[in-house]
Amino acid sequence: MWIPTVTTAVSGLLVASIANANPTPPAPSLSYLGTLNLTLAPPIAIGVGPLGDRNFFAITGGSFTGPVLSATVPPVGGDWGLGHPSVGAFKVEARYHLRTSDGANIYGQSEGPQQEDLVSTHTRIKWETGHPRYEWVNKMAAVGIGSSDPELKWTAIEMWKVEGPKREGKGRRRK
Ligand SMILES: *[C@@H]1O[C@H](CO)[C@@H](O)[C@H](O)[C@H]1NC(C)=O
Numbered sequence: 001m002w003i004p005t006v007t008t009a010v011s012g013l014l015v016a017s018i019a020n021a022n023p024t025p026p027a028p029s030l031s032y033l034g035t036l037n038l039t040l041a042p043p044i045a046i047g048v049g050p051l052g053d054r055n056f057f058a059i060t061g062g063s064f065t066g067p068v069l070s071a072t073v074p075p076v077g078g079d080w081g082l083g084h085p086s087v088g089a090f091k092v093e094a095r096y097h098l099r100t101s102d103g104a105n106i107y108g109q110s111e112g113p114q115q116e117d118l119v120s121t122h123t124r125i126k127w128e129t130g131h132p133r134y135e136w137v138n139k140m141a142a143v144g145i146g147s148s149d150p151e152l153k154w155t156a157i158e159m160w161k162v163e164g165p166k167r168e169g170k171g172r173r174r175k
Contacts, residue, residue: 025165026164026165027165028162028163028164028165029162029163029164030143030160030161030162030163031160031161031163032066032067032158032159032160033066033067033068033069033142033159033160033161034064034065034066034067034068034069034070034159035064035065035066035156035157035158035159036062036063036064036073036096036098036108036144036156036157036159037062037063037064037065037154037155037156037157038059038061038062038073038079038094038096038154038155038156038157039059039060039061039062039153039154040057040058040059040060040078040079040152040153040154040155041057041058041059041060041078042057043055043056043057043152044056044057044058046080048085051082052082052083052084052085052091053082053083053084053085054080054081054082054083055080055081055083056078056079056080056081057078057079057081057152058075058077058078059073059075059076059077059078059079059096060075061073061074061075062096062154064098066159069098069100069101069134070100070101071098071099071100071101071106072098072099073096073097073098073099074097074099076096076097077094077095077096077097078094078095078096079092079093079094079155080093080094080095081093081094089113089114090113090114090121091111091112091113091114092110092111092112092113092114092121092123092146093110093111094108094109094110094111094123095107095108095109096108096110098127100131100134102133103131104129104131104133104134105129105131106127106128106129106131106134106137107127107128107129108125108126108127108128109125109126109127110123110124110125110126110144110146110157111123111124112124112144119147119148120145120146120147121144121145121146121147121148121157122143122144122145122146123143123144123145123146123157124142124143124144125142125143125144125159126142127140127142140161140162141161141162142159142160142161142162143159143160143162144157144158144159144160145157145158145160146158
């Protein structure tokens with residue numbers, strides 16, 4: 001008599017644990033950092049190498065405007081964009097500097113693919129600085145949604161920082 005009861009209880013637990021195996025975790029959110037607008041020189045064709053068809057667009061200037069910082073873009077760096085003509089894919093590989101209105105220098109890298117609409121790009125963003133006021137940029141994870149002038153004289157990237165979700169519990173600083 002007791003066996004079916006136990007079996008029912010165990011299978012009930014199993015069902016519950018399977019149902020809870022992949023609960024949707026709390027989603028992070030994105031906060032708007034600002035929009036980077038880079039003006040670009042005409043491309044220099046590196047040509048088709050082992051990784052694809054690479055073209056270099058030198059940065060001639062630009063600006064970053066947004067709620068958390070504003071900056072000018074000095075004429076250094078560029079986009080070493082990589083095309084794969086055989087698979088129709090294109091990837092941004094950009095490096096740039098931001099000179100903030102309050103005097104910090106930030107080194108930025110953006111990398112990621114063009115989307116199916118052939119207009120937008122989705123990029124992973126890394127920023128780096130030694131300026132104490134902008135120490136937070138070294139710790140952020142951020143993404144960019146870019147679009148370009150059809151003549152590729154400029155490219156504008158809306159940048160978003162990943163926020164949360166906040167975790168409970170004890171952590172420790174990792175070395
Ligand atoms: C980016 O800058 C260029 C040159 O100043 C300007 O013509 C263009 O409208 C800007 N693009 C965006 C999306 O703000």
